[in-house]
Amino acid sequence: MTSIALGCIADDFTGATDLANNLVRAGMRVVQTVGVPDAPLDASVDAVVVSLKSRTIAPNQAVAQSLAALQWLKQHEAKQVYFKYCSTFDSTEQGNIGPVIDALMAELGTDFTVATPAFPDAGRTVYRGYLFVGDVLLNESGMQDHPLTPMRDPNLVRVLKPQTQHAVGLVDYRASMDSAQAIEAGFAQLRGDGVGVAIVDALNNEDLYRLGQACAQLPLVTGGSGVAIGLPANFAIEPNAEAAVLPAASGKQAIVSGSCSRATQAQVGAFIEQGGHAIALDPVLLSQDPSKLDAYIAQALDVLATKPVLVYTTTTPEQLAHVQATLGAMAAGDMVEQWLAQVARALVQAGVAQLVVAGGETSGAVVQALGIEQLRIGAQIDPGVPWCHGHANVDTVVPLHICLKSGNFGGVDFFTRAFEVLDA
Ligand code: ADP
Numbered sequence: 445m446t447s448i449a450l451g452c453i454a455d456d457f458t459g460a461t462d463l464a465n466n467l468v469r470a471g472m473r474v475v476q477t478v479g480v481p482d483a484p485l486d487a488s489v490d491a492v493v494v495s496l497k498s499r500t501i502a503p504n505q506a507v508a509q510s511l512a513a514l515q516w517l518k519q520h521e522a523k524q525v526y527f528k529y530c531s532t533f534d535s536t537e538q539g540n541i542g543p544v545i546d547a548l549m550a551e552l553g554t555d556f557t558v559a560t561p562a563f564p565d566a567g568r569t570v571y572r573g574y575l576f577v578g579d580v581l582l583n584e585s586g587m588q589d590h591p592l593t594p595m596r597d598p599n600l601v602r603v604l605k606p607q608t609q610h611a612v613g614l615v616d617y618r619a620s621m622d623s624a625q626a627i628e629a630g631f632a633q634l635r636g637d638g639v640g641v642a643i644v645d646a647l648n649n650e651d652l653y654r655l656g657q658a659c660a661q662l663p664l665v666t667g668g669s670g671v672a673i674g675l676p677a678n679f680a681i682e683p684n685a686e687a688a689v690l691p692a693a694s695g696k697q698a699i700v701s702g703s704c705s706r707a708t709q710a711q712v713g714a715f716i717e718q719g720g721h722a723i724a725l726d727p728v729l730l731s732q733d734p735s736k737l738d739a740y741i742a743q744a745l746d747v748l749a750t751k752p753v754l755v756y757t758t759t760t761p762e763q764l765a766h767v768q769a770t771l772g773a774m775a776a777g778d779m780v781e782q783w784l785a786q787v788a789r790a791l792v793q794a795g796v797a798q799l800v801v802a803g804g805e806t807s808g809a810v811v812q813a814l815g816i817e818q819l820r821i822g823a824q825i826d827p828g829v830p831w832c833h834g835h836a837n838v839d840t841v842v843p844l845h846i847c848l849k850s851g852n853f854g855g856v857d858f859f860t861r862a863f864e865v866l867d868a
Contacts, residue, residue: 449679450491451522452672453513453548455506455529455540457811458804458829458850460495463528463669464821465830467491470676471684476819476832478811480509480516483818490681492520497808498544499534500592506540507547514551524665524675525552530804531561531568531668531828532582532852533575533600534593535607542607545641545666549610552663556635558615559604560655562646563670565827566853569647573601573614577852586706586852589761591768591777592805600643610640617645624657631658641666649673669828690822690833693845693866695797696748699859701756702784702806704764705851711802712758715859721747722754725787727767727780737783741790748794754859755787758802781806785813793838800847800862807848814838816846825862826854 450467454460457478464474472490480494494513498506510527517525527548535541541559549557562570567578577585581598588596597603604612615630627644634642646652656674659665665675676682699715701708716722723744730736740755747753757780759767767776788799788810801807815837824830829849836844847862855861 447521448489448492448517449523449681450526450675451517451520451524452491452493452526452528453510453517454493454495455499455544456497456804457495457807458848459528459530459669460493461819461821461830461832461848462828462850463526463672464493465824465828466669466672467676468687468821468830469683469824470673471681471687472676473687474821476821478817480512481817490676490679492517493528497805498540499530500805501540503539503543507543510544511547511551514548523679525663526672526675527664527666528669529561529666530850531563531566531670532577532585532587532595533561533603534590534595535603536593537606539607542604546609548664549640554663555640556631556642557640557662557664557666558642558644558655558659558671559600559666560644560646560671561600561668562652563668563828564646564648564652565670568668568670570600570643570645571647572616572645573643574598575600591704591764591773604641604643608641611638612641612643613637613639615642615644617647617651620645620651620655621647624654627655627658646670688821688823690820690831690845691843693798696795697752697798697863698748698791698796699752699754699800699802700784700788700791700806700810701754701758701802702780703803703851704758704761707852707854708758708802709760710856711854711858712754712756714856715754718860720754720859721751722756723747725755725757725783727757727776728770730783731771731779737786741787744787744791745794748791748796752863755784757784777805781809785809789813789838792836792842792844797843798845798863798866800849800859802849802851804850811848814844816844819846825865826858828853831866
């Protein structure tokens with residue numbers, strides 16, 4: 445059996461890709477798996493990212509899935525374990541960040557870990573324990589209106605406290621901007637005070653490199669994907685461009701978007717403004733008559749015959765609130781994910797071999813519907829969003845370039861530029 449340096453567990457698919465992307469950029473050869481793998485892996489990988497879809501399921505299920513992933517990683521002798529969640533700390537009062545951290549710590553026999561979603565390249569910084577998204581606090585970033593995990597408190601110590609059995613503390617920016625030794629001293633002090641989980645401030649990549657160094661001896665590291673940039677060096681791995689090369693792209697192009705995040709709303713708007721052909725699914729109509737999905741798919745395939753197509757449910761907070769009031773928030777979320785996944789499957793069956801998916805939960809549903817099991821990670825389009833290459837199993841097995849975009853990621857012209865980058 446192959447042994448790996450870093451064994452990662454990600455709570456959603458786009459998050460897993462984002463993490464894998466950072467590891468590839470730091471020189472690691474990375475395989476991302478969909479769920480806990482049963483097929484054997486490439487013998488020559490440095491890191492495996494097991495992607496789950498555990499962000500918004502019941503906490504006990506999230507714990508069970510994470511422990512199953514950990515078991516597999518332990519069998520592959522992972523030297524360090526990384527639990528990846530969203531850089532906007534998406535969670536509810538019940539979890540699932542806290543309960544999963546608690547379970548992994550117990551299973552790894554450790555009394556201390558870190559928790560920081562900081563990812564400066566994507567505008568996520570943590571200062572005095574407060575999470576900023578770009579220039580604004582988390583709770584002013586649009587995340588306060590998230591369909592499943594509205595984030596209304598930007599103070600991460602406060603957010604994490606009710607979720608974990610461990611005491612939560614802070615290693616602040618003064619240590620992060622000083623040295624790995626200063627951060628380690630912060631760890632030692634918190635540990636002495638009985639703290640089990642340290643939120644760590646980080647304002648730039650240099651802070652993350654120092655943090656990575658300080659985490660070298662921790663059995664478990666938790667965070668967004670940012671902290672990962674400082675870890676490969678602990679395994680004597682240097683940045684290496686070869687790690688990002690994918691096969692040449694071919695086939696038709698399509699976008700499926702179920703994200704209602706602000707960035708995605710702008711991307712959908714820009715795509716339409718630039719003359720792109722977009723088809724909006726109406727969730728209320730579809731819930732009344734699910735057979736209407738076939739008509740939407742037929743319409744999409746018609747467009748696809750001549751140009752790329754965007755199929756979306758992306759909408760404004762006001763319209764989202766209306767749909768959720770009519771159908772229930774969770775039920776609407778599940779239904780929309782399944783409809784979009786079916787659309788994606790039909791598109792791939794019709795010859796789409798370059799597919800962009802917007803939305804973390806949406807991506808999870810699409811990847812499952814496409815029967816993708818492993819993905820090789822290529823070069824990034826925008827921070828946190830790389831193209832990936834894998835095989836879809838849609839009655840037949842077809843090679844596919846797929847990009848899984850977390851809702852708030854990507855520039856405004858992402859839906860056109862993504863394909864230009866791939867063709868270049
Ligand atoms: P993000 O990455 O922006 O958080 P996700 O795909 O993770 O995007 O989450 C968006 C959720 O909102 C999904 O569960 C999706 O099915 C749901 N959703 C998308 N569009 C609508 C809509 N028009 N009405 C109701 N729910 C929707």
